[in-house]
Amino acid sequence: MSRFSARTDFARTPNPLALALERHRASGRPLRDLTxxxxxxxxxxxxxxxxxxxxxxxxxxxxxQGLVTARQALVADFAARGARVAAEHLLLTSSTSEAYGWLFKLLCEPGDNVLVPAPCYPLFEHLARLEGVQTRSYPLPRAHGFGLDADAVGDAVDDRTRAVLVVNPGNPTGHFLHEGELAALADVCARRRLPLVCDEVFSPFAWxxxxxxxxTVAGRDLPMLTFALGGLSKSAGLPGLKLAWTHVGGPAHLRDEALARLEWLADAVLPVGTPVQRALPGLLAHAPRFQAAVLERVRGNRQRLLAARPVGAPWDVVPAEGGWSAVLRIPRQPGEEATCLALLDAGVAVQPGYFYDFGGGAFLVLSLLPQPEVFAAAVEVLARTLGP
Ligand SMILES: Cc1ncc(COP(=O)(O)O)c(C=O)c1O
Structure with a gap:
């Protein structure tokens, strides 16, 4: 019998791409890193x-729940984005990843499951598993530009489902939740009595x-328990400061019970440092400058990518509305991994779609954050390698 829990029994063998990247770096050859x-x-x-x-x-x-002054600064920040929220409905954590762990503890018994989108950033499976919780995927249909299909969410529910997770806008797909999609989703959640966990870390980055x-789903009159997650790591580009927030909303009796339990949970851990909480008003005041610089960067890089695509090329840039990434649909042959390895050979690192659970074709994922000169040189190599 193992001395260790199955929850921590993660595969640690590096995948072929990680090994190739390691070899490339060790060789000292130049690398344009679009990951x-x-x-x-x-x-x-x-x-x-x-x-x-x-x-x-x-x-x-x-x-x-976090210093009142910090939560009041967040209330003002939500108000500036058109959402009316109350400081007593906000909870600070050191990251949204930590908030997920708390929400899984709050909502699930071991063996229960939460619904997660596919494709998506590969985070939830691990965070859920660490809490003894499973994930079940609901597909984001490509025909909708990877938008949300509430019927697909409903179809994925089983008798151990305890929450629906939505990423708005999707990472790396960059599709925003639209009003009609939210209304249909709220209907599914209310009928199945499922809370909604809405990850809004990229929502300040609409192109x-x-x-x-x-x-944001915060401050809306929704019929189900609702958790809206945001944090400094994306909104202000400060992942090292370790401060994130969760807004709890929905029917008052559920909201208040959830908050009381989360407060108890938070009291057992108290994870957020005082300096960052005291600094939050100033950090939120800085965020628009960071966001403007990111938007200029990602819009410019996306333009560079579109401009690099030759007419009639066998690859496309998938339409999107926001976020920090671009998704490319590429031919099924030679496939994602072979294409990533060929690009690495030519000095450019990108990620294969399977890292993000893409289905129905072959895809590459590129970060739009790199500096313009690095990005421009990389997409030139990319266009040459992908053909025609
Ligand atoms: C959609 C999404 N949510 C949450 C996180 C984690 O953010 P945090 O630094 O707040 O844990 C990431 C990290 O990239 C992310 O892509």
Whole structure:
């Protein structure tokens, strides 16, 4: 019998692409890395570090849901985006990943499941498994540009399903939840008595002013228990500061019971540091400068990618509305891995669609964050390698 839990029994063998990347790096050959999605490594604006040394940084006043001053700053930030929320319905965590763990503890018994989109960023399966929870996928149909199909969500529900997870906009698919999709989803959730967990970490990054997009589910009159997740790691490009938030909404009796239980859970851990909570008003004031720089970067890089595609090329850029990535549909032959290896050989790193559970074809995923000169040189190689 193993001394260790099955929950932590993850496969640790590196995949062939990771090994090839390691070899490439060790060889010292140049690499144009279109897998880079760390916002602190690509020359984007950062706030004044003095913010973290603000008055009271060394005081300790434990508040399970997070310091009131920090939550009030978030209330103002939501209001600026048109959402009316109350500070008592907000909960701070050190990351959205941590918030997921808390929500799975709150909502699921071991062996229960939560519904997750496919394709999607490969995070939920691991976070769920660490809580003894399983994931069941619902497909995001390509015909909808990987938008949400509420019927597909309903079809994936079984008798152990305890929550529906939605990523708005999708990562890496970049499709925003639209009003009609949210209404249909709310109907499924209400009928099946399922809470909605809506990951909004990329919602400040819409590429244009589209109609009917849902920026946040917070502050809406929805019929089901609703958790809206956001955080500094994407909204301000500061993953190292470790501060995220969850807004709890929905029917008052469910919302208040969820908050009471989460407060208890938070009190047992108290994970968020005082300096970052004290600095939050200043960090939120900095966020628009970061967001504007990201939008300029990703719009420019997407344009460079579209411009690099020769007429009649056997690959396409999948339409999207926001986020930090681009998805390419490529021919099924030679396939995702062989194409990634050929690109690596030519000095460009990209990710295969299977990392993100894409189905129904072959896909590549590119980060749109790299510096323009790196990105432009990489897409030139990409266009040459993919043909015609
Ligand atoms: C959709 C999505 N949600 C959450 C996270 C994790 O963010 P955090 O740093 O708040 O844990 C990521 C990380 O890339 C993400 O892509």
């Amino acid at each position: 880079e999605s760390n916002p602190t490594r690509v020359g984007l604006p950062t706030p004044d570090a003095a913010l973290l040394a603000s008055d009271g940084a060394f005081t300790y006043e434990p508040e399970p 244009d002013a589209g109609q009917g997009r849902v920026e």
